[in-house]
Amino acid sequence: MSGSAPTTLLAAAAALRGGETTAAALDAGLRDAADARAGDLNCFTWRAAAADPFPGCEGGPPAGASPLWGLGGAVKANICVRGRVADCGSRLLAGWRPPYQATVVGRLREAGAHLVGATVMDEFGMGSSTEHAATGPARNPHDPTRVPGGSSGGAAAAVAAGLAWFALGSDTGGSVRQPAHCCGVAGLRPTYGRISRHGLVAFASSLDQIGPLARTVADCAAVYEAVAGHDAADATSLRAPLGAPLDAAGRSAAGLTVGVPRGGPTPADADTVSDFEASMEALRAAGVTVTDIDLPDPDIMLAAYTVIAAAEVSANLARFDGAVYGARAVGDTYADMVARTRAEGFGREVKRRILLGTYVLSAGYRDAYYERAQRARRRVAAAYAAALSACDAIATPTAPAAAFPLGDKLDDPLRMYRSDVHTVGPSLSGLPALTVPTGRDRDGLPLSLQLTGPALGEETLFTLGAAVEAARGEGGGGGP
């Protein structure tokens, strides 16, 4: 990155307001960076052409404009943009252009932002490495032999490499947070219902949330503010007011309390443990009290998540039969068409989850798996609520280690699922969780801290996250 060029969204916004640069110049900068790196990183499924117009080509932001005004961001390829390909990382939806737009895309445009492209993802959101993308894996900008995390890997890579000022990903069991961790950027999973799912191709409906990824915690807060809030088109969306998330990122964390699991941040490798402890030190130095809390058994959380997500996705993906949309395979009969379309269009991981979901819902197995998992979910949510009665936020690692090498976990699905062991708890409980980039491991790969808050507690997360970042982060978000 050259000398005084802004490296964060908020710095770019300030530069626009101050007349130091123009939206067109900033966009050209993104474009140049993308021309240089997007191919190697394989993070985009489509990129906006240079000629595509966007508001604010001339002049500066009007008074009171959102910090996103004039800035280019990316959306994950499962978020519908009218007339643009939303392939969800799947062969089945290759070339599919939705005839409608996601609510969040409309809100970005209202804020004055524009899209630089859509990002590569694990097929339909299933994966933790973006290796299950039909158009090939995306790569980690810090080390191209490593995964960028998943399923929003392309989004995290694009932000980390400076190819977009922000991105919108989707998080079901950690799919915004874990890639943010792998690529050294900030990522938020909001309270369930805070950000509209209208136009987000569903993976597991009771777990999915769209979440922002950006260089810094404050950047994340700015994007969150622009897109969050009630949407009549999503019956699960919340009416509660947002408060002042961006302001919260600037507030002192002194006096807040953070809870850490009594047994320590396990499972975690040595570098993750020492990074975690450094983050706790930083919080204490900022006037935050650190106390012990108890979290449920991680295996139980992972098992419950795996069962529930599979059950819901088996129904959500049933619509992909080749009739009204999607790459249709030839068949003599309707059933033939359906079976072949899905056999040819879906990858292995997706088939695994659909079959698992069908299994756990079918008669004879339903009580042992689906019903039990739902009960477990309620207990997990109660345990988190109990822990949060003793603290303002819970601190854990985002993942047990830094980004792993490509191909490392493809042989055993369970090993891949375990990447999410720290992130599924907040998902099951519907709670907000923020991944804050912190330090590096011995190989120079990013590490992070995950902060989980009470329902509607995003402001607290931004305050605490900014405090950790100030003490530990590399200022501008640690670009590679």
Added chain:
Amino acid sequence: MTPESVIGLEVHVRLRTRTKIFCACRNAYGAPPNSLTCPVCLGLPGALPVLNKAAVELALRLGLALGCRVRLRSRFARKCYFYPDLPRNYQITQHDEPLCEGGRLEIGDREITLERIHLEDDAGRMLDRAADQCLDFNRAGAPLAEIVTRPDLRSGEEARLFLRALRRLLRALDVCDGDMEKGSLRCDANISLRPAAGAKTGPRVELKNLNTMRGVRRALDHEAARQATRLAAGRPLVPETRGWDARRGETFRMRLKEASSEYRYFPEPDLPPLVVDEDRLASIRRALPELPANRERRYVAALGLDAGAAATLCESPALAAYFEAMTRALDDASACANWVTGEVLRICRERTLNAAAFPVLPGEAAALLRRVAGGRLSLGAAKSVFASMVAEGLTAAAALARADLELIADRGALAPVVDRVLAENPDQVASWRAGKTGVADWLIGRVMAATGGRADPALVAGIVRARLADD
């Protein structure tokens, strides 16, 4: 003994809302194919269902009128199966926690109990062509209330009566027009036989493709006979789904039923629990109109109408309203009932009118009938006056004045006509004297004809008989 038929019905009522149940597309019939769709009802990836308040309102109206227990908190569920007319390959319905439970509907002197009523979305339509299938999703997402009866029905005729009573109620509540031909009311039936009193019922057969009320009766009767024949011959029956071929008059196998269809129901995560406010429920209950069955009973008990007239009047709330308005102007329920079930209904049918749009106000019809009651107008004359009121929009007074059809009730005017008729028909008079008293009616008829039907018939009859007796 003849085995007893044990019959239950599953009735789908398409609710009369303006928009579909989970999206804001119009809920309309007959639109050009695929012109009433949106991402939600097409099942496009990323689109989410949002519940239509009015669908809940109408379902509650129906549930309360049928005496159901309403769940203040019910849930939607996904019912998963693959079919071309199902955009998401799952239906959004209600399973474990339906909106209404219990309830009953009377048919004659029997009470048919209900299992439940729940909300769900309709599928699209499939048209078969030889080489392929055409899909039209206009109907996908239409709001349905599914009514499931307990297996209380005992014959095809009872099933038909149930559907008639239900249709009448649906119309009275303004919840649905109950038109099976149009498809706003659809019915599947389940039938099994109980071979002997106290014995277990045999395997259950589901009947589909029942497109008319008559078809329901015929199909059930046919199926009962088919099953009884097999039973008597010792041949096995299996649980299956059979279609009704109205042309051939027989049922045919569509598919066998495996142990249980594997629908893998689970609570719909895209929709929060449906919570019904107690106050809202109370106000819907208060706003219920008089139920047709109650009205029918009232007409018989309080107004003294015969059962047939009461039933006909209560077929349509508009007809009943017309009748009641007439009785407020003319205190003779029977006469009003006869007039409404006679002339008014006949003209409605001839002109395909709803009684609410009838061109003669009930008050004017009553005014006309008052003349008949007062003996100044014959019923026959009244009918033709009424016809001119209908055709030309005249009031009773104007039409009567125009027709000058007041009865001739003047003895002085009638006596000469009677004398002339008797003089012109000496053979008939001789017949009467010979003991054939019935001839008097013929002679009365001749006098009536001679006066163009305008004479007071009772007066004429009196004069004729008196004259005959005199001579």
Added chain:
Amino acid sequence: MDAELIRRLETLAGLSCAPDEREALSRDLRGIVAFADRLAAFVEEDAPAGGPDDPHRADTVGVRADRPRPSLPRADALSGAAATDGDHVLTPPLRAGGGR
């Protein structure tokens, strides 16, 4: 969890796998299901059906008024379909050779 069960699940799930794929999937699922069996260690409790209910979700009414909005133009609705006749989406018949 054997190939036979996978075949039944495939039918329900509208999938059809090649035999070697089925073998691999059956292996994978055995492992995942064995992991999911850990849920059994959780004490059974009486809990109501349905998902978790949270106080902050109490005002999620999520219903809408019965007001029509414009539908998609037919061309948009059919734009993703592999086969149409201009008015309808076309698919192969339910039974080979047509008819039901």
